Amino acid sequence: MEPARVLLVEDAETIRAAVESALTGAGHRVLALPDGERLERTLLDFRPDLVILDVMLPGRDGFELLQVVRRATTTGVVLLTARDAVDDRLRGFGEGADDYVTKPFVLAELVARVAAVLRRLGRTQPVVEVGDLVLDVDSGVVRRAGTAIELTATELKLLTFLAHRRDRVVGKAQLLTGVWGYDDYAANLVEVHISALRRKLEAHGPRLLHTVRGLGYVLRDGDG
Incomplete structure (x- = not known):
């Protein structure tokens, strides 16, 4: 089975680099972007198995981008954000997110959550x-x-x-x-x-x- 393709959209450079490194180290093929301006085209070209979206992005925020992903694909989505209010989490799940990880987080936990979503989608080798x-x-x-x-x-x-x-x-x-x-x-x-x-x-x-x-x-x- 080929490595799972993970698209990461995160504007904070240090977080983006750390997450990209951790997911690559976990055996995934990762494409990292600082914003979602090219999301529609990237979804077509990269065909990700899972998308990680930071909620608080410049321009279109993660909730808006989540709707874009859901209109275009059935891929897994993990929201990544410092906003941990219950209403925000419920909104994310209500709009189709598979998981919601709040900052600050441990990289190993994020990698495990990504693996769990990919497992549910049948994109891991059991x-x-x-x-x-x-x-x-x-x-x-x-x-x-x-x-x-x-x-x-x-x-x-x-x-x-x-x-x-x-x-x-x-x-x-x-x-x-x-x-x-x-x-x-x-x-x-x-x-x-x-x-x-x-x-x-x-x-x-x-x-x-x-x-x-x-x-x-x-x-x-x-x-x-």
Whole structure:
């Protein structure tokens, strides 16, 4: 399955860059815009699976753009805004938004909410297999050679992140952003959880989670 296409419309440059990086790190194909002036054309050209709209935009606001999206497509929509009044949330849901995330937010939570909407739309891969490892993303069940493996919530998120990028090297900074939502560098945090996950996986078979010196980690079947 190809990566899900996510269109982000956010006027704050720092937020736009951080969200784009987190969603790209989560394996999505992202197009980020500072406003919705070209939204109609972008919807036709980019054909997003999900649109993230900041409500307080220059020119046409997020509620107006939500109506544009709903007239043109059936894609998922997540509203992103500092306006957390109940009336605003009800208006967003009433006009067709799938979720509503208020600022300030943790990047990992936004990534998880995007994944949940994409899952409901059938745009995620529910079962991932790497060698004899089978991960059911929806249920969180992990099996190796038919044997269930118990993982912590963080280990499951880490394995899911790596499994969706099987055979691709993932750096520590990318893992921190995609799994934990951290912008700061904390290499030891990644190393501790990678070691714990690796021990559990290797208790039931040969190595699948490999270290690529100086670059990061890769989940793949075979030596290396």
